[in-house]
Amino acid sequence: MSKETFTFTSSTLRSLRLQQEMLEWEDRRRAASRQSVSRRYQPSLGSLSALPKPARRPQYCRDPAVHNALYTGDLPRVRSIFKDESTANLIVETLSEELVWSAEMGLWVLTPQKKHTSPLCITAARGYQDCVKHLLLQGAEVDAVVGGKAAIHESCANHRAECTRLLLSYSANPNLLSEDGLAPLHLCTTQESLPCAQLLLEYGALVNQNTRDHRASPLHVAAKHGLDDHTKLYLCYGAKVAHRNREGETALNTACANADRPEEAGRYYRVVKRLLEGGADVRIAGRKNHTPLHNACSNCHIRIVELLLQHGAQVNVRNCAGYTPVDCALQAVEDYLEGQPERLIATLLDHGAASINPKMLKFCALSPQAMEVVLNSYDRIPPCDSWVDSVPLEVWQEHQVFYDSAVYLVNQPRRLQHLARCAVRKQLGPQCHQGIAQLKLPSSLQDYLHLPLEGYLQ
Incomplete structure (x- = not known):
């Protein structure tokens, strides 16, 4: 069996019993809710034909054996379980215990937390390309956002380039926002995700699309994580170096502010150099009126400081605290x-x-x-x-x-x-x-x- 199969220890069995009780309680609650709604609204036979066609009722899967088949990429099992559109679009539901602060008890307590995802999200996140293709052929909704993300988000966040290519070829939206307001490009945060970023742009991703809350562009994300190749790619596709996020920071501000680890100094230096060559303005101040030079000095990054000074950074400008x-x-x-x-x-x-x-x-x-x-x-x-x-x-x-x-x-x-x-x-x-x-x-x-x-x- 795969290394990702479940080990049934005594604690696991206790957790499964607790999960089963919670799921049974949830089933009873849903049944009671449906029955109450049915009693309040009972249309006559004559009006039935005028009713709009109801949306497909979501089906939830809580079977650990099905979960195991998806998480381990067991293609024969996946083929035997997911045979049509209804099964391909099941909502995979799990319960896990998480520490939650209880104001009443004044301490952290373990509380069951329900999580939802989809078969397509699970397999795309793990790079099971054959499973992804099978689910799509069976009618899985390629842009379905379940549990906050769609499959395209998961494949990019986990740098699964082949799954990303497959999803895009099945018309996945390269600009689809997650519930957190992030497009797939915003989730390309590692060097390994560069092929995913290239594919997204080739399929029409907007290089200047902002996150919903912070108005950060993909260029901001690349600068934050010190990704030189991503920065070069986005600039080639027309990324705006002067764009400012909700806090007023450009990508140059972001790169200088996040170059705080000496062991990563080299790659942030390359990003800053790339942005300056692309026309970034060293004088633009961001959060708390910090210029890129303030940020680089706070991180004691001598090479970036010298680079900024060569491009005209003002050495005596003050931030909002007067420093x-x-x-x-x-x-x-x-x-x-x-x-x-x-x-x-x-x-x-x-x-x-x-x-x-x-x-x-x-x-x-x-x-x-x-x-x-x-x-x-x-x-x-x-x-x-x-x-x-x-x-x-x-x-x-x-x-x-x-x-x-x-x-x-x-x-x-x-x-x-x-x-x-x-x-x-x-x-x-x-x-x-x-x-x-x-x-x-x-x-x-x-x-x-x-x-x-x-x-x-x-």
Whole structure:
């Protein structure tokens, strides 16, 4: 038998008994409801011919053996069970226990939850192409939305390209919305789903169709999940890079906001690069007035930050809380100690970031390297009361030379060499990153102007 057949343990048997009791109770409730309706409305024989033809009454299947045949893709069993239109359109009903919060009892309780789906949805989600074809030939409704989704949604969400192709060839609607307001393209959220996305577009899917609630386009979805190939595909089909979702964010905002995992940095960088090449505007602010640069700095993504700056991102624009991108970078230091936040801060300063408020120094407490870059951006060391107590003892002891030098220089004049560095950087302003290289200075002095790490202050 397949690995997906059911194991009948004692707990399973108890669950089945509970399920059977619930189903019997539901049958009795439905029968009573039908009988009540029948008593209230009994048309005369003469009026029967004028009544509209009733819609097909849904039939529910609760047989575990039938469920097992569908979930395991047992084609001979499926052929023997689903022989006509009525059986092909059965509603598969299951009961499962889920934790639900009970306000009356004040605790989480296991509550039976009824779930509905269709044979076509089950087989399409699992890639059982032969079973899908058999059900369609028997009259299964290709666009039936059961349990919130149609078969085309399930095949795309589970990247079953061959089933997607088969459904589309049987006239499945490539723009059909699920009960959650998602089109099939919105469910292509993994790299493996790229063939499904290509098929949907070939069969007429709308590349700029929005989700019902959040007004997110397929391009937003691809940007959120860092899908470079999907992004390229949608742009080739005319996706609008300037489209903004309900929160006012473009796909570029979305990509920068979701690039928060260092191990996935590369693919989000490629998506951002692709969007910028497609004409995305780096200045558009989204939720909480965050620009793409704010989001990239909050995720300590140095390569994306450099890319945005190359395309004209404004380094001193403020979000709704009054924070600049460098403020966001400082607030992210503790979360990305391994991401070299000092490089990011130095890059922003080289592109003209305004002088950093000394009150923000406390966010560098765990990174003496970031602290050194910020302190070297001043012509004199500000009072250390705002940050010195935030440095853990073990960090202080490990980097005692640096911290002792910082405390010693509070409100003391810095060396003339450092003051000259501050004067040159101030003169160059936002062009530090380019202007320093054009100065006729030895390479050692050019490096010094870029605020290199030395491990102490002087």
